[in-house]
Structure formats: structure tokens, C-alpha cells
Amino acid sequence: MSGTEGHSPAVRRATLVGGIAVLNWATLALFTKLAGPVPPFQLVAMAFGIAFLVGLAWTIGSGRSPLRYLRQPARVWALGIGGLFGFHFCYFVALRLAPPVEANLINYTWPLLIVVFSALLPGERLRWFHLAGVLMGLVGAVLLIGREGLSHSSAHMLGYGVAFLSALIWSSYSVLSRRVGHVPTDTVAWFCGGTALLALVCHMVLEATVWPVGVGWIGVLCLGLGPVGSAFFFWDYGVKRGDIRALGAMAYGAPLLSTLLLIGFGFGRLDVAVGLACVLIVGGAVLAGREVWRRRPAMVSR
Secondary structure: OOOOOOOOHHHHHHHHHHHHHHHHOOOOHHHHHHHHHHHHHHHHHHHHHHHHHHHHHHHHHHHOHHHHHHHOOOOHHHHHHHHHHHHHHHHHHHHHOOOOOHHHHHOHHHHHHHHHHHHHHOOOOHHHHHHHHHHHHHHHHHHHHHOOOOOOOHHHHHHHHHHHHHHHHHHHHHHHHHHHHOOHHHHHHHHHHHHHHHEEEEHEEEEEEEEOOOOHHHHHHHHHHHHHHHHHHHHHHHHHHOOHHHHHHEEEEEHHHHHHHHHHHOOOOOOOOHHHHHHHHHHHHHOOOHHHHOOOOOOOOO
16 A cells, blocks of 8 residues: 555544544553452453453354354464463563553553554555654653653662563564454454453462452443453454554553543643643644545546
8 A cells, every 4th residue: 555545444444443442441540440459460350351251242142152263273372362461461560560650651662662563564564654653652651651750770670671571562462463363353252261360360379359349349340341351352453454553653542541531530630741741642643643544545447
């Protein structure tokens, strides 16, 4: 595809579907706060367990047998469960080994890595506006996450490394999903089930069980239905059929919308950094996705 022509309606639609995942991830912090002091791996196990059951119910309700999606090559299982579980495992380990602000900033290099790695995909071209857009988003994320101040200590180098590993895993999973585009999105339900089981094992080894109380159960349910559930189905569809570079830039909307939600519910404050981050992230997403919104020139019959 030429760099000057727009995408087809199918690509635009798939990109917008992938963008729904970003909207879902924006609610992660809010629903996590609502869930209360549930340990992270326990929370992941519960949320992915809900996602697994909902995914199976959707497949059955659509008249398909979930068992048919179990027949996948080993590399597909390694990619799916390795991506979902590996990302969350490294992310939570990083939060244990390094300050949360710095760990979050390093982890949020994954949208930039997606855009860079997309150049390795067949038929994809990396243009200046893709990199410029995603770099604008990265600067916006730095402003948001680091506005309370940053610290650096050599004692946390291992945590920084694990945080970068989490970014590397998720960006690799997202880009490599394009190489297995023939695998139906329904299969993600089984990836969620495998992730829930592995997270349960980590919880039993590393954590003490703390059950949600009252509205905390609503928080867990919302996590399983949204940011730690349906989001991965939307993302799978988007990265396989949409513009993966535009999705990488759009992903920086998650920390922005998350911050705005927390402010709206009284967990944060609106300041200049938030406003500037908004301009950078939205502007970067529009710039990186310029091919998505441009219509293809009409075919002229001869």
C-alpha cells in the first residue's frame, strides 16, 4: 500500500475495534481501586477467570463449540499465554522491585516498541509520522505518570529491567499476533483461562489470600468484563486486522483517560501537566493514524 493512500473501511473498522481495548484499559486503575486490597496475582487470577467464562459463553451463544479452538499449534499457545501471563507477571514483579512510577514509565514503552517492531511485518512501512506520533504519546505519558516526581537508584536496576521486559513481552505479543492472524479471536478465551491458572499458582506461592468486601466484588467483576477481560479480545482483533502502528500511538490514551477518570471520581487533581499530556497524546494518535482516517482514492474505470 502506498504511503499516500488511505486504508480500506475494513482496516479502519478493525483499528477502531482495537481502540476499544484502550478505552477498557483506561478503567483499570479505577476498578482496581474499587476492588480494594486484593493481592495482584489473586486479582489477575479472578479477573482472567471471569474473562475465560465470559469468552466461552460468547462462543457458545454464537453457536460455536469452544473445544474447536483448543486445537492450536504449540507456538500459538506459547504466544497467547506467554503474552498475557508473561506481561502481567513481569509487570507485578517490577512493581515489587522498583518504585511504581518509574516501573510504570518503563513499562509504557510498549506502544513505542509496537510501532518500531511493526516495520518487521510483511507489507508494513514505518513512516516518519508513525514514529513522531508515538513519541509525542510517550512524552505525554511521561508527563502524566511522572508529574509527582521521579527518582533513580541503582538498587532498583533489576526492577527497571523487569519492567522493560514486560514492555518487550507485550509489544512482541501484539506484533507477532499479526503473524498468526488466521487464529480466531475466540481462542483468546483459552489464553485467558491459562493465564488465570498460572496467576493462581503465583498467588498461592507468593501471596496471602484477601477476598474483596462489598463493592470490591463489583470492582473485580468489572475488571474481568473490561480491562482484564474483553479488552484482550478487542486488542486481538485490532492488531490482526487493523493498523497496528496507529493502535500503538492510540495506546497512550489509556494513561490519559485513566488519569481523567481518577480525577473525575476524586482520586486525583487536574493540572497543567494533564492538559499538556492530553494535547500530546491526542495529537500523537491523530498524527500516527493519519493513514487510517484518509479515504482511499476511488477506482477509475477505463
